[in-house]
Amino acid sequence: MALALEGPREAAWEGEPTLDETALVRRQVRAVLLRWQVRDDVLEDALLVVEELAANVVVHARTPFRLVVRLRHPLLRVSVADGHVGAVPVQTNPTHNQIGGLRLVNALALRWGWQERPTGKTVWAEFMV
Secondary structure (H helix, E strand, O other): OOOEEOOOOEEEEEEOOOHHHHHHHHHHHHHHHHHOOOOHHHHHHHHHHHHHHHHHHHHHHOOOEEEEEEEEOOEEEEEEEEOOOOOOOOOOOOOHHHOOOHHHHHHHOOEEEEEEEOOEEEEEEEEEO
């Protein structure tokens, strides 16, 4: 997995759906956000969302993924694309153990959503910086 800078305020990673690789991506995203001088509270929220979206790839999609972070003031956007075709499952009445997941993303992000593609889907979240 390699970090690719695509301009001054965008970074992208591609990887396999493993816990080791997603942990590496999280560390690299942290380094990029620190370099971009993103406020600590936004940085921590964005990293939690990166963890959740990456975990969803490992547990549910089980396909290679592409994670992109883009800073275009006043928004920081995090997106994760995978090769799993189908809707993003949203629990309407979760049990106590299911409170995390996309509910966590919903609680931390300014807004979030997903887009279905013929070859998979992209889930994204935005934060005010």
